[in-house]
Amino acid sequence: MTQKAARHLDAQTEARIRESFASQTLMATFGASVTSISPGSCAISAPILPGARQQHGAGHAGLTFALGDTAAGYAALSLMPEGREVMTVEMKVNLLAPALGERLVASGRVVKSGKRLTVVTAEVEAVTGEEWRLVALLQGTMIPVDTV
Amino acid sequence: MTQKAARHLDAQTEARIRESFASQTLMATFGASVTSISPGSCAISAPILPGARQQHGAGHAGLTFALGDTAAGYAALSLMPEGREVMTVEMKVNLLAPALGERLVASGRVVKSGKRLTVVTAEVEAVTGEEWRLVALLQGTMIPVDTV
Amino acid sequence: MTQKAARHLDAQTEARIRESFASQTLMATFGASVTSISPGSCAISAPILPGARQQHGAGHAGLTFALGDTAAGYAALSLMPEGREVMTVEMKVNLLAPALGERLVASGRVVKSGKRLTVVTAEVEAVTGEEWRLVALLQGTMIPVDTV
Amino acid sequence: MTQKAARHLDAQTEARIRESFASQTLMATFGASVTSISPGSCAISAPILPGARQQHGAGHAGLTFALGDTAAGYAALSLMPEGREVMTVEMKVNLLAPALGERLVASGRVVKSGKRLTVVTAEVEAVTGEEWRLVALLQGTMIPVDTV
Numbered sequence: 001m002t003q004k005a006a007r008h009l010d011a012q013t014e015a016r017i018r019e020s021f022a023s024q025t026l027m028a029t030f031g032a033s034v035t036s037i038s039p040g041s042c043a044i045s046a047p048i049l050p051g052a053r054q055q056h057g058a059g060h061a062g063l064t065f066a067l068g069d070t071a072a073g074y075a076a077l078s079l080m081p082e083g084r085e086v087m088t089v090e091m092k093v094n095l096l097a098p099a100l101g102e103r104l105v106a107s108g109r110v111v112k113s114g115k116r117l118t119v120v121t122a123e124v125e126a127v128t129g130e131e132w133r134l135v136a137l138l139q140g141t142m143i144p145v146d147t148v
Numbered sequence: 149m150t151q152k153a154a155r156h157l158d159a160q161t162e163a164r165i166r167e168s169f170a171s172q173t174l175m176a177t178f179g180a181s182v183t184s185i186s187p188g189s190c191a192i193s194a195p196i197l198p199g200a201r202q203q204h205g206a207g208h209a210g211l212t213f214a215l216g217d218t219a220a221g222y223a224a225l226s227l228m229p230e231g232r233e234v235m236t237v238e239m240k241v242n243l244l245a246p247a248l249g250e251r252l253v254a255s256g257r258v259v260k261s262g263k264r265l266t267v268v269t270a271e272v273e274a275v276t277g278e279e280w281r282l283v284a285l286l287q288g289t290m291i292p293v294d295t296v
Numbered sequence: 297m298t299q300k301a302a303r304h305l306d307a308q309t310e311a312r313i314r315e316s317f318a319s320q321t322l323m324a325t326f327g328a329s330v331t332s333i334s335p336g337s338c339a340i341s342a343p344i345l346p347g348a349r350q351q352h353g354a355g356h357a358g359l360t361f362a363l364g365d366t367a368a369g370y371a372a373l374s375l376m377p378e379g380r381e382v383m384t385v386e387m388k389v390n391l392l393a394p395a396l397g398e399r400l401v402a403s404g405r406v407v408k409s410g411k412r413l414t415v416v417t418a419e420v421e422a423v424t425g426e427e428w429r430l431v432a433l434l435q436g437t438m439i440p441v442d443t444v
Numbered sequence: 445m446t447q448k449a450a451r452h453l454d455a456q457t458e459a460r461i462r463e464s465f466a467s468q469t470l471m472a473t474f475g476a477s478v479t480s481i482s483p484g485s486c487a488i489s490a491p492i493l494p495g496a497r498q499q500h501g502a503g504h505a506g507l508t509f510a511l512g513d514t515a516a517g518y519a520a521l522s523l524m525p526e527g528r529e530v531m532t533v534e535m536k537v538n539l540l541a542p543a544l545g546e547r548l549v550a551s552g553r554v555v556k557s558g559k560r561l562t563v564v565t566a567e568v569e570a571v572t573g574e575e576w577r578l579v580a581l582l583q584g585t586m587i588p589v590d591t592v
Contacts, residue, residue, distance in 0.1 A: 026208035029177065029199040051177040056296060060174035061236050062214020069209050088209045089413060090437055092240035092388060092536045094563045094583060096556045111581060112540045116412075116439065117385060119538050119581065137555055137563065139538060139583045141386055141437065143412065148204060237561060238585055240388045240536060242415050242435060244408045259433055260392045264560075264587065265533060267390045267433065285407055285415065287390060287435040289534055289585065291560065322504035325473065325495040347473040352592060356470035357532045358510020365505050384505045388536035444500060 009037050009078055017042070017074050020085065026066060034074065040110040042074035047103045048126075059099030059135075064106075064124050068093060068138040071108030072120035076142040079113045084144045086118065091140030099135050101126035118142040157185050157226055165190070165222050168233065174214060182222065188258040190222035195251045196274075207247030207283075212254075212272050216241060216286040219256030220268035224290040227261045232292045234266065239288030247283050249274035266290040305333050305374055313338070313370050316381065322362060330370065336406040338370035343399045344422075355395030355431075360402075360420050364389060364434040367404030368416035372438040375409045380440045382414065387436030395431050397422035414438040453481050453522055461486070461518050464529065470510060478518065484554040486518035491547045492570075503543030503579075508550075508568050512537060512582040515552030516564035520586040523557045528588045530562065535584030543579050545570035562586040 009017075014037055021027060021034050032046035044067050048059040069091050076086045108122040124136040157165075162185055169175060169182050180194035192215050196207040217239050224234045256270040272284040305313075310333055317323060317330050328342035340363050344355040365387050372382045404418040420432040453461075458481055465471060465478050476490035488511050492503040513535050520530045552566040568580040 020203045023203040024208060025199045025201045026210055051173045053173045055168045055171040055233075060172060060214060061217050061239070062174055062210055065213045065217070065239075066208060066210025069213070085203075088243050090240065090242040090386060091209070091213075092238065092583060094238040094555075094585065095236050096558075096563055111538075112578070114540075119540055121581070121583075134556070137565070137583060139536060139565075139581060141538065238534060240435060242407075242437065244410075244415055259390075260430070262392075267392055269433070269435075282408070285417070285435060287388060287417075287433060289390065316499045319499040320504060321495045321497045322506055347469045349469045351464045351467040351529075356468060356510060357513050357535070358470055358506055361509045361513070361535075362504060362506020365509070381499075384539050386536065386538040387505070387509075388534065390534040391532050 007038060009039055012082065013078060017077055020077070021074065024070065027070060030063060030066065032067060035105070037074065037078055039078050040075055042071050042078060042108045044071045044106045045103055048099060048101065059104060061095060064095065064099050064104065064136045065093050067104055067106035068108070068122035068124045068136055071106035072122040072138060072140060073108070073142055075108035075110050076113065076118040076120050079110055080144055083147050085147050086142040086144055089117070089141040089143050091138055093136050093138045095136050097133055097135045099126055101128040101133065103127050155186060157187055160230065161226060164230070165225055168225070169222065172218065175218060178211060178214065180215060183253070185222065185226055187226050188223055190219045190226060190256045192219045192254045193251055196247060196249065207252060209243060212243065212247050212252065212284045213241050215252055215254035216256070216270035216272045216284055219254035220270040220286060220288060221256070221290055223256035223258050224261065224266040224268055227258055228292055231295050233295050234290040234292055237265070237289040237291050239286055241284050241286045243284050245281055245283045247274055249276040249281065251275050303334060305335055308378065309374060313373055316373070317370065320366065323366060326359060326362065328363060333370065333374055335374050336371055338367045338374060338404045340367045340402045341399055344395060344397065355400060357391060360391065360395050360400065360432045361389050363400055363402035364404070364418035364420045364432055367402035368418040368434060368436060369404070369438055371404035371406050372409065372414040372416055375406055376440055379443050381443050382438040382440055385413065385437040385439050387434055389432050389434045391432050393429055393431045395422055397424040397429065399423050451482060453483055456526065457522060460526070461521055464521070465518065468514065471514060474507060474510065476511060481518065481522055483522050484519055486515050486522060486552045488515045488550045489547055492543060492545065503548060505539060508539065508543050508548065508580045509537050511548055511550035512552070512566035512568045512580055515550035516566040516582060516584060517552070517586055519552035519554050520557065520562040520564055523554060524588055527591050529591050530586040530588055533561070533585040533587050535582055537580050537582045539580050541577055541579045543570055545572040545577065547571050
């Protein structure tokens with residue numbers, strides 16, 4: 001179902017993604033980092049910081065969404081040529097379990113990279129020790145735009 | 149289309165909402181506050197803080213989503229009896245314009261409050277001076293749960 | 297929130313919409329007809345035919361979706377210049393009540409008509425005598441394409 | 445990510461699904477049939493009948509949605525005890541390519557079957573000879589209800 005793609009991302013594209021990610025201040029606020037990138041995929045990991053919670057101490061849906069949306073966006077960007085970036089058109093999230101654990105890992109994936117739009121999905125898992133638990137599933141659309 | 153509802157929220161329900169909101173640390177991180185509540189509706193306002201941005205300095209989609217989702221959740225909660233609260237089952241957001249401005253105002257609204265599920269929508273607007281610009285539209289589902 | 301728009305659709309655009317609708321065989325199968333069109337809005341009405349039901353005799357979610365999606369699509373098309381039409385990029389539906397009644401009326405509306413994408417919503421109501429009941433709410437994205 | 449599940453469905457559950465499917469008149473109108481069922485999965489196949497098309501002769505989005513939603517619903521039902529069935533709460537579809545081919549095959553899958561809600565996905569593929577092409581991706585929520 002995914003795009004056929006090389007296993008490794010070229011160094012230039014990876015540099016573009018890491019630079020873009022580094023300039024997203026929300027990702028810094030959440031303590032998030034890119035843990036893997038390959039063509040059509042991107043994983044982001046973040047702790048559930050004290051300042052990112054809902055009323056019962058679990059990670060806020062806004063945190064879960066932000067990580068999933070961002071992982072999906074960089075998965076889409078990994079297939080874009082230089083001078084192009086992507087913006088989220090729309091994104092839907094189903095929340096499956098409370099975001100509780102040592103950290104959240106969001107894994108974004110390109111389903112179809114078209115000329116005009118890219119369709120993406122993402123899973124967000126809560127990790128505690130060796131245990132991974134799926135907490136959210138996202139499905140959405142990215143649009144390529146010229147880099148400003 | 150909305151629920152027929154009294155104009156004013158009883159003091160107890162309003163207190164429950166404000167207390168719940170105050171315990172969402174993500175809302176504090178975003179500098180957000182509840183600006184109005186009535187039965188079936190809730191508005192939340194937040195600045196676009198330096199730490200809540202995407203790579204070009206606009207508000208991150210995660211910020212927009214978090215405000216819209218939270219406004220929709222408290223709109224749903226405003227129709228719940230004591231001892232009940234709500235959780236987001238799923239939420240979809242369409243992003244219409246970059247989140248740029250002095251602040252974002254998210255207005256949540258109950259479309260249907262059923263026994264088992266509540267359907268909600270929210271609009272997020274970017275405000276600059278007298279100008280209000282729609283930046284996102286959300287539609288989703290909340291589920292009532294017993295207060296822990 | 298809607299686009300500022302003239303009250304009446306010009307005759308040419310209305311003719312284009314009615315011609316396109318007439319060539320959608322699924323709409324004929326469902327016995328559907330366009331009941332009103334204006335710039336940025338379109339309403340479609342259909343009976344709940346014996347051949348369009350789910351296992352308990354209510355209208356199938358596929359019927360409700362098809363009417364809502366089509367009304368939203370023609371709402372979008374009503375704002376397009378000649379030589380352009382629209383396709384659905386994505387659409388989300390929340391089902392609020394069983395589709396039971398004499399007929400369903402789907403009302404589509406443009407929220408934002410941009411150069412590259414149009415964001416739409418639709419409501420589907422079940423009508424029995426004088427009673428109108430909201431059965432579904434849709435939110436989605438249309439993309440303009442050149443007419444073939 | 446899927447539920448751990450036995451490979452084969454017990455005969456009683458399979459009979460319940462086939463009986464329910466047979467009473468969905470829309471599925472008969474579309475010439476659809478259940479081609480496989482196992483615990484947590486269901487596939488439905490249908491031709492793109494002359495009466496189920498959009499204005500350019502491709503399968504209507506309402507057809508694609510109906511097949512995907514129904515496959516997802518029966519995937520959910522396959523994990524329900526006797527006396528329970530499911531209804532669609534909400535469903536989102538991303539359309540990836542025109543529904544053109546000899547037939548459409550919708551494959552539904554349970555992501556999480558909870559006590560109160562079941563989260564599902566579905567893929568719809570267009571099949572021509574040996575070629576399978578992904579045309580739509582769905583993600584949604586089903587709710588268990590007592591059989592009437």
